[in-house]
Amino acid sequence: MNARSQPSTGPEHYVLRLYVTGSTTRSARAIETTRQICDTYLKGRHDLEVVDLYQHPEAAAREQIVAAPTLVKVVPEPLRRVIGDLSNRERLLVSLGLHLPTAGSS
Amino acid sequence: MPIRSLDVPTAVHPLQREADELRSRLAEAEETLQAIRQGDVDAVVVSGDSGPQVYTLLNADRPYRTFVERMQEGALTLTPDGTVLFANQRLASFLGLALSNIVGRKFAQFIQAEDRKLFDTLLTGCDQDGCDQDGCDQDGCDQDGRDQDGRDQVGRDKAGGRSELGLRAADGATVPAYISMVELLDEGQHIISAIVTDLRWAKQRMRELTEANARLVTAMAERERAEELLRQAHKMEAVGQLTAGIAHDFNNLLAVLGGNLELFLTRTTDEWLRHRVEASQRAVDRGARLTKQLLAFSRHQNLRPHSISVNALLRDIEPLLRSSVGDEITLTLVLGDALAECLVDPTELQASMLNLVSNARDAMPGGGCLTITTAEAELDGPADGEPGPIRGGRYLSIAVTDNGHGMPLGVRERAFDPFFTTKDVGKGTGLGLSQVYGFMRQSGGHVAIESIIGGGTSVRLYLPRSNAPETKALKIKVPKTKQRGIKAPRTVPEPRATDVTPRSVPPARRVLVVEDDRDVRELVVEVLDSLGYASIPAESGHVALKLLDNGLAVDVVVSDVLMPDGMSGFQLAREIRRRLPRLAIVLTSGMTAIAGGGANMTPDWPILRKPYRGDDLLQAIETALDAGAVGGGIGLI
Numbered sequence: 001m002n003a004r005s006q007p008s009t010g011p012e013h014y015v016l017r018l019y020v021t022g023s024t025t026r027s028a029r030a031i032e033t034t035r036q037i038c039d040t041y042l043k044g045r046h047d048l049e050v051v052d053l054y055q056h057p058e059a060a061a062r063e064q065i066v067a068a069p070t071l072v073k074v075v076p077e078p079l080r081r082v083i084g085d086l087s088n089r090e091r092l093l094v095s096l097g098l099h100l101p102t103a104g105s106s
Numbered sequence: 107m108p109i110r111s112l113d114v115p116t117a118v119h120p121l122q123r124e125a126d127e128l129r130s131r132l133a134e135a136e137e138t139l140q141a142i143r144q145g146d147v148d149a150v151v152v153s154g155d156s157g158p159q160v161y162t163l164l165n166a167d168r169p170y171r172t173f174v175e176r177m178q179e180g181a182l183t184l185t186p187d188g189t190v191l192f193a194n195q196r197l198a199s200f201l202g203l204a205l206s207n208i209v210g211r212k213f214a215q216f217i218q219a220e221d222r223k224l225f226d227t228l229l230t231g232c233d234q235d236g237c238d239q240d241g242c243d244q245d246g247c248d249q250d251g252r253d254q255d256g257r258d259q260v261g262r263d264k265a266g267g268r269s270e271l272g273l274r275a276a277d278g279a280t281v282p283a284y285i286s287m288v289e290l291l292d293e294g295q296h297i298i299s300a301i302v303t304d305l306r307w308a309k310q311r312m313r314e315l316t317e318a319n320a321r322l323v324t325a326m327a328e329r330e331r332a333e334e335l336l337r338q339a340h341k342m343e344a345v346g347q348l349t350a351g352i353a354h355d356f357n358n359l360l361a362v363l364g365g366n367l368e369l370f371l372t373r374t375t376d377e378w379l380r381h382r383v384e385a386s387q388r389a390v391d392r393g394a395r396l397t398k399q400l401l402a403f404s405r406h407q408n409l410r411p412h413s414i415s416v417n418a419l420l421r422d423i424e425p426l427l428r429s430s431v432g433d434e435i436t437l438t439l440v441l442g443d444a445l446a447e448c449l450v451d452p453t454e455l456q457a458s459m460l461n462l463v464s465n466a467r468d469a470m471p472g473g474g475c476l477t478i479t480t481a482e483a484e485l486d487g488p489a490d491g492e493p494g495p496i497r498g499g500r501y502l503s504i505a506v507t508d509n510g511h512g513m514p515l516g517v518r519e520r521a522f523d524p525f526f527t528t529k530d531v532g533k534g535t536g537l538g539l540s541q542v543y544g545f546m547r548q549s550g551g552h553v554a555i556e557s558i559i560g561g562g563t564s565v566r567l568y569l570p571r572s573n574a575p576e577t578k579a580l581k582i583k584v585p586k587t588k589q590r591g592i593k594a595p596r597t598v599p600e601p602r603a604t605d606v607t608p609r610s611v612p613p614a615r616r617v618l619v620v621e622d623d624r625d626v627r628e629l630v631v632e633v634l635d636s637l638g639y640a641s642i643p644a645e646s647g648h649v650a651l652k653l654l655d656n657g658l659a660v661d662v663v664v665s666d667v668l669m670p671d672g673m674s675g676f677q678l679a680r681e682i683r684r685r686l687p688r689l690a691i692v693l694t695s696g697m698t699a700i701a702g703g704g705a706n707m708t709p710d711w712p713i714l715r716k717p718y719r720g721d722d723l724l725q726a727i728e729t730a731l732d733a734g735a736v737g738g739g740i741g742l743i
Contacts, residue, residue, distance in 0.1 A: 021149040024166045053151065053160045060151040060158040066138055067147040068160070078127070081134055084141035 014046040015075040021053045021068040030069040030086035041098050180302035188212050188229050202276040218280055221271035228267045228287050265289045265298055282309050353397040357696030361717035364390040365629040368720050394717050402541040409451040413572035416480050416502050417441040423456050427463050434473035442481040448502040449572035450549050458542045462506040462565050469510030479505040501568035509562035518557050617641045620650045620665035633720050647673030662690040662727050690730035
């Protein structure tokens with residue numbers, strides 16, 4: 001079974017890290033969308049950390065970050081990096097395995 | 107959603123797992139490439155020799171750039187040796203230069219010479235090599251020698267700090283500024299980043315506030331001073347009113363005493379009795395002098411100002427002054443040239459001069475120098491040592507200066523207060539200077555004291571200038587006296603040799619006596635009787651007028667000035683003038699008539715001051731009658 005196509009409705013704990021570079025519109029939207037998802041779908045079972053690569057450039061090496069903003073799902077496994085338009089909630093949900101992909105989405 | 111509950115082992119085939127992982131990673135890589143292609147990223151991370159470097163794409167940078175460009179502060183980055191790498195437009199505007207003239211130059215040239223050393227210190231870090239925990243107090247310097255990233259700064263001092271300094275604008279002008287510098291590590295290179303705040307606005311505000319505060323403080327001090335002067339003036343005024351009232355009542359008593367004593371003398375030849383009466387008369391005289399001094403202080407004197415030359419007056423009384431001062435003191439007159447005349451009552455001025463000279467003499471018990479100087483003076487504000495408000499203008503000044511023991515500040519402040527004296531009991535009433543003060547103020551002048559302890563005192567009189575030509579050589583009667591001490595000339599003539607027989611007068615002179623005080627009225631009637639007049643008493647102005655209107659025939663009216671019932675002696679006199687223009691009038695007073703319209707007004711009618719001797723009354727009546735005979739006028743006492 002492919003873990004990707006299995007939406008999670010269980011009590012798993014999520015650890016997420018969002019890598020941004022300072023304060024730009026893009027990073028602001030990424031942060032907002034991610035927070036919303038956490039509050040709606042992962043209430044009480046998530047840890048979200050926002051890391052500014054300007055302040056901590058060495059953190060990029062740890063998770064092999066190539067570009068910012070990037071959202072990393074550390075736990076539950078497998079580790080997944082999401083990059084691109086992070087203001088797209090639907091896409092984000094699918095990427096995090098919280099939603100089944102609907103027809104037409106990535 | 108599960109399809110069927112097959113007990114499928116969770117251990118998936120290893121190849122399947124690997125395939126899944128590869129697919130996952132591929133998907134991720136494709137996603138990343140797409141995101142970059144679409145420009146959905148702010149920055150990319152590039153692995154460099156010293157770790158990952160974050161490369162920001164231009165547009166993502168914009169908020170920062172805009173912020174730095176638009177903020178109110180100047181921003182710049184410098185190399186460690188102070189060359190400008192970057193400066194924002196704001197800084198350029200502070201300096202009044204184009205950016206191109208700033209970037210690439212050494213920033214020190216845009217700092218005022220006197221602040222360059224300070225800038226240098228900020229730029230290069232602490233003065234000491236390495237950081238010493240105890241000794242280092244430089245801002246931004248981490249005390250154990252580490253920089254902000256925790257790296258050892260071996261062999262390199264930490265730059266940075268904050269300070270006020272002066273920038274040098276294009277035109278050479280100083281721009282007060284506050285600079286805040288910090289050292290950054292960028293790609294292994296040290297650069298200095300600085301924010302420059304323009305302090306001109308802040309300094310201007312500060313300056314304005316300080317000035318406003320100073321003005322406020324000055325205004326408050328002036329106000330306090332003015333209030334103090336006003337308080338002082340009010341106090342003097344109040345005391346003056348009180349004193350005048352007392353003096354007036356006292357004079358009435360003295361009049362009764364003196365008059366009755368005089369009558370007594372006419373009725374006895376007993377030597378012992380006469381001695382007693384004469385001694386009592388002398389006491390009455392002293393009482394009269396005292397009340398006169400009180401009146402002088404309270405500015406209720408009856409002054410007769412004339413236009414006189416102060417130099418002439420001083421020369422006239424010089425012998426008197428010399429005798430008053432004695433042999434051990436050198437008196438020098440320094441009289442100014444071509445002085446204008448002043449308007450003052452010469453008799454009172456003479457009395458004041460004697461007063462001041464004897465004060466000076468008392469300040470030099472072992473002898474010394476006394477100088478009297480006359481000059482013209484211009485006053486335009488409160489003079490030092492002058493109590494009360496002062497009117498500006500041109501004056502004649504007479505200064506009495508001694509080199510005696512001087513006055514301490516406490517004494518000087520109270521010198522003009524009535525009854526204040528530093529002399530022993532019985533040696534002075536403390537009225538002298540207050541008399542002088544009252545006299546000068548009433549004359550429209552001023553008096554000021556300067557004194558240094560151990561150095562001497564100078565009392566300066568300022569007399570108002572006169573606009574009238576000098577009245578023909580007014581000779582002042584100087585009574586001969588060998589006594590030491592203040593002796594004001596008496597306003598009543600020397601006592602004549604007492605005579606038992608009354609003076610002979612033309613027969614049947616009728617006198618209308620107007621006086622509200624019963625005892626005084628009876629006394630006057632008695633005195634007139636003894637002088638050979640027939641007198642008709644009236645207890646008020648109204649009664650007197652009624653008598654006259656009803657046809658009472660008299661030759662002269664003798665009336666007190668201050669009477670109740672709303673009609674003063676002056677008013678009565680005016681009323682009588684309207685009815686009987688040729689009727690002789692003599693006014694008497696225990697005080698200068700206030701009802702006449704101001705203490706400083708020269709009265710049209712002569713005023714005989716209580717207490718008076720019978721002879722004085724006689725003279726007054728006769729003079730008035732003579733003047734009346736000539737036609738309409740009233741003679742001067």
